[in-house]
Amino acid sequence: MDEERAPRAAAVFDALGAEYESAFGASPAHHGSLRRLLADLTPGSRVLDVGSGTGRPTAATLTAAGHDVVGVDVSPVMVDLARRRVPQADFRQADIRAMPLADASFDAVCVYFSLLQMSRAEQSSLLHRLARALRPGGTCVVATVPLDVEDVQGVFMGQDVRVTSFAAEDFTAAVREAGLSVTHVESLLFTPAHPDAAPEPHLFLHCRREHPRPTG
Template identity: 55%
Template sequence: MDERRVTSAAELFDAIGAGYEDAFGRPPILTRAVRELLAVLPPGARVLDIGSGTGRPVAAELAAAGCRVTGLDVSPVMVELATRNVPDARFELADVRTWTSPPASWDAVCAYFPFLQMPRADTEAVLARVAEWLVPGGYLSLITVPMDAEDVPVEFLGHQVRLTSFAAPDLEARVAAAGLTVLSTHSEVFAPDQPGASPEEHLLLTARR
């Protein structure tokens, strides 16, 4: 039995820091997600980026296109990096599970991989809150690694973490249960640029309030 200490999300990304970009900073599906979002958002759109990391490429590209971006991250190191990398966006040290926002205050919410270290019940609760935060007609753009997994120990960049996710149909059902309409899904395989790393499926889900 593996008795290694499990690393929290904040500890993990504090430790990884800028090195995250070297291995995982720009999967091709991120380019697709940001491009599709910018194609439908109004000028000056208010965008919330959950799990904003280093701020690149997502917050950087949205801000460069004129969006008013606020990023949330549980890692102080990531918030510091993002603030430096993307001065035209705002970044907060916050856990989205306890963070609050007025109803109908965002034109779009991006959630690119933040739910993988979150219990399923917490993910469902956050999705429901996101639905309230979006303006009518606002968009949720979500990327995850789809699988039927709950609290599974995995090795990630030298750290022991616990992984939780949903299979694609189950995720769609949760998004719909939160009060959003799933518009499209797109899946592709990504091979991380790290020795010994295995290819993984990435799923982009776009929904609308």
């Protein structure tokens, strides 16, 4: 595990704060993804929101629909904003790479654009852990920026960042290798509402943890 990545990611999102929500919170594809997720959930589902940010739109949408949300974010500023904006959810400031996750403890897991400052090995390892944290039949939604880049220096909304990602087909393969079946794919270009932003590709994968096959 690269111990330096979490402090760097926390510093970036501490600096962005509510500005991140203003830039990305109105994404039609993100809201459409949440509607699709809600259609899959049974009442009172327990949902893990990885990289929960300000709590909006993901945790806010899910709690408004009556679901039990645990949000995890490495940024203390984001967690403070989320706790004030979505008090119905349980937000924890933690590094998801090191956070204990019990097997089959969630009905759904959301991972909206929160892997990009992890190495490829860390992303793949986390996907396996998140798949195991889902109950059989549970839903996982993963969104990323599908680019074939590894530890590349860039600027994101005025903040220096180092980004790692996969090409779309490789990311989809990593999700499947984690034990998830892909049930829906959406790929598009999105321009964040920020003066320094440029159009960027977004990939949304809706997945399911399969029920174990009977043996014997």
